[in-house]
Amino acid sequence: MGLSLALNNARASLVATSSQIGAASRNTTGADDPSYSRKIASLVSGGGGVSVNIQRATDSALFARRLLSISDAAAGEAVSKGLASLGQTVGDTNDPTSPAARLGALGAALQTAANRPDDAQLARDAVEKARDLATSLNGAANAVQAVRAEADTALAGSVSTINDLLAQFAVANSAVMRGSAFGADISDALDDRDRILSSLSEEIGISTLARPGGELAIYTDSGVPLFDRTARRVTFKETVGFAAGTVGQSVIVDGVPVTGADSPMLVQSGRIAGLTTLRDEVTVTYQAQLDAVAGGLVDAFSETGDPDGNGAVTLAGLFTGAAGNVVPNGISASNRGLAASIRINAAVDPRVGGNLATLRDGGMNDNDLALNPTAFRSNPGTEAGYAGRLRGLSAALGLERSFDPAAELPGTMSLQAFAAASAGWLSNARKAATAEADYQSTLLSRASEVYSNAVGVNVDDETARILQLEQSYTASARLISVVDQLIKTLMDAVR
Numbered sequence: 001m002g003l004s005l006a007l008n009n010a011r012a013s014l015v016a017t018s019s020q021i022g023a024a025s026r027n028t029t030g031a032d033d034p035s036y037s038r039k040i041a042s043l044v045s046g047g048g049g050v051s052v053n054i055q056r057a058t059d060s061a062l063f064a065r066r067l068l069s070i071s072d073a074a075a076g077e078a079v080s081k082g083l084a085s086l087g088q089t090v091g092d093t094n095d096p097t098s099p100a101a102r103l104g105a106l107g108a109a110l111q112t113a114a115n116r117p118d119d120a121q122l123a124r125d126a127v128e129k130a131r132d133l134a135t136s137l138n139g140a141a142n143a144v145q146a147v148r149a150e151a152d153t154a155l156a157g158s159v160s161t162i163n164d165l166l167a168q169f170a171v172a173n174s175a176v177m178r179g180s181a182f183g184a185d186i187s188d189a190l191d192d193r194d195r196i197l198s199s200l201s202e203e204i205g206i207s208t209l210a211r212p213g214g215e216l217a218i219y220t221d222s223g224v225p226l227f228d229r230t231a232r233r234v235t236f237k238e239t240v241g242f243a244a245g246t247v248g249q250s251v252i253v254d255g256v257p258v259t260g261a262d263s264p265m266l267v268q269s270g271r272i273a274g275l276t277t278l279r280d281e282v283t284v285t286y287q288a289q290l291d292a293v294a295g296g297l298v299d300a301f302s303e304t305g306d307p308d309g310n311g312a313v314t315l316a317g318l319f320t321g322a323a324g325n326v327v328p329n330g331i332s333a334s335n336r337g338l339a340a341s342i343r344i345n346a347a348v349d350p351r352v353g354g355n356l357a358t359l360r361d362g363g364m365n366d367n368d369l370a371l372n373p374t375a376f377r378s379n380p381g382t383e384a385g386y387a388g389r390l391r392g393l394s395a396a397l398g399l400e401r402s403f404d405p406a407a408e409l410p411g412t413m414s415l416q417a418f419a420a421a422s423a424g425w426l427s428n429a430r431k432a433a434t435a436e437a438d439y440q441s442t443l444l445s446r447a448s449e450v451y452s453n454a455v456g457v458n459v460d461d462e463t464a465r466i467l468q469l470e471q472s473y474t475a476s477a478r479l480i481s482v483v484d485q486l487i488k489t490l491m492d493a494v495r
Helices: 002-029 060-090 099-115 120-182 187-203 271-300 357-361 388-396 415-455 459-494
Strands: 039-046 049-056 206-210 216-220 225-228 303-305 313-315 400-402 412-414
Touching: 049 187, 060 120, 060 187, 060 206, 060 271, 060 415, 099 120, 099 271, 099 388, 099 415, 120 187, 120 216, 120 225, 120 271, 120 357, 187 206, 187 216, 187 271, 271 400, 271 415, 357 388, 412 415
Parallel strands: none
Antiparallel strands: 039 049, 206 216, 216 225, 303 313, 400 412
């Protein structure tokens, strides 16, 4: 009986040690996988023997903090990338192609032309500077809408990813629940589930709720269920073509809008939150600033006259828009989209047969007025040296005016100052977004490091543990060999 008991103990030790070595080997193999958690093989006595229970190192508080950091970092990165793309396209006050710089160049050209109003080449140069400014505003407005469209497309991609991840989570969650019910090793299934949660938190801010039996429910950070026993459908309709005033669609989770101005439960983090902020807030504000500059230009260069004796009217002069010769109200929504359509008046454009002299004399709106064909003309005579209107146009750029509050800049300032402030606003927004993205990235790095230290694998420790277990394994194997020899000797003696 003594030899039999020794043999059984040695065999049990051999099996237990083999399982422990296997767990340590799994740890070593998964050391480079960020979603892998350390496996702990514990010896459990009972039932007349020893068994091995595989557990998984975990820290729910640190994991929740890491998920939050992933969401915040993804939101910051989405905004930062969008503004960086917009900044590269639009430029700043130091960029000679930016609207602010083009406006300054136009002001300088007007002053030069006013000093020599009889010089047609200087007038032509001023008109070309006006064309460059209009083109710059067109390009900036188009760039804004391109960034909005890219953000909208990225939202559609993010929603698709979320639905895929929720489908994967359903499978992993079921595996954990089945394994828990049958007492199986669910450590790998838990790793897989946490990996999915990490990927999901990158797309949308989430919180989780653990239930008995290993079940886990997922909610957005605003409380809308994403997965509660079953995956909830996340939908989004991509907008085809963006223009000023276009309102993008909301992301809807389980029938509840989680983005957009009308959302009752707005998500606060994740790529979706960042993309929505970029599409619906930052770019819209900058578009309002560009439209305000365009509206100010149309107003500053407008002409006033009384063509039919019924009172003075003001019509667009050097700059016009999609509304033709209508001068928009600079502090109303009538400016919307003007930056994309602003152009120089055909009446002064020499490329289409316009008369350069109308820049100096006025009268860009006189051609179609039969009652008073010179109603909008500023030059009282035909003097080639008349400089009054050119000086007036140059001065108009420096006059204080009111701007649309939607532009989020001081409401009263000169057009030149407003354009410079707009460029500064974009630059500051870009810098702030970059700083926030860097900060959130650093927090994520720290959170991931702390979490890894708590549940990750130290290869040196696992290697040392394997060496110790191998010695135990060797001892058990030798004991079996000794018992085997003793039994053989005993059997030979009996024979």
